[in-house]
Amino acid sequence: MEKTYRSLRRPEAQGLKRSFLNNVDFFYFVNEMGFIEPGAGYFPDRERLGRVASRVIRGLFWHKINRRLPNHYEVDASVVEQPQQISEQLANLCAEVLKEDPIALGKGVFKCWFKSTPEDKFTSLWILQFYNKIHFLGVTTNTDADPNLDTTPL
Numbered sequence: 001m002e003k004t005y006r007s008l009r010r011p012e013a014q015g016l017k018r019s020f021l022n023n024v025d026f027f028y029f030v031n032e033m034g035f036i037e038p039g040a041g042y043f044p045d046r047e048r049l050g051r052v053a054s055r056v057i058r059g060l061f062w063h064k065i066n067r068r069l070p071n072h073y074e075v076d077a078s079v080v081e082q083p084q085q086i087s088e089q090l091a092n093l094c095a096e097v098l099k100e101d102p103i104a105l106g107k108g109v110f111k112c113w114f115k116s117t118p119e120d121k122f123t124s125l126w127i128l129q130f131y132n133k134i135h136f137l138g139v140t141t142n143t144d145a146d147p148n149l150d151t152t153p154l
Helices: 003-010 011-022 046-065 088-097
Strands: 024-032 036-042 073-080 101-106 108-114 124-128 134-142
Touching: 003 011, 011 024, 046 073, 046 101, 046 108, 046 124, 046 134, 088 108, 088 124
Parallel strands: none
Antiparallel strands: 024 036, 073 134, 101 108, 108 124, 124 134
């Protein structure tokens, strides 16, 4: 918490501070002993988190492929809160990606897996894992591609 408070006090972190404060709700809850207590909950901005994960994927793309992702490729990432709610087809694709060797940083801090399509190394599927708990699913796709082509990552 100390690092969080210190980060929020930085003058250049005004956007983060505003976003954080806008996403905190105060409420009352009943504790284990049956007493009513005040509490607070943080409800993250999922769009903002997705944009951050997309930037991480862009950087990791350079690390894995040794080439910059071309400008006409889009990165889309979103947090996966309940993995059991993804489609069977997507679950099968994720299982294929998880067979790859992960990139890992720190002990349980960050891990990611990725796999690109055989036809186009820039079209890819990514799984990011933070702190062994928070998962993001991301894709890189060619915005100029023919929509009739099957570019599903395998």
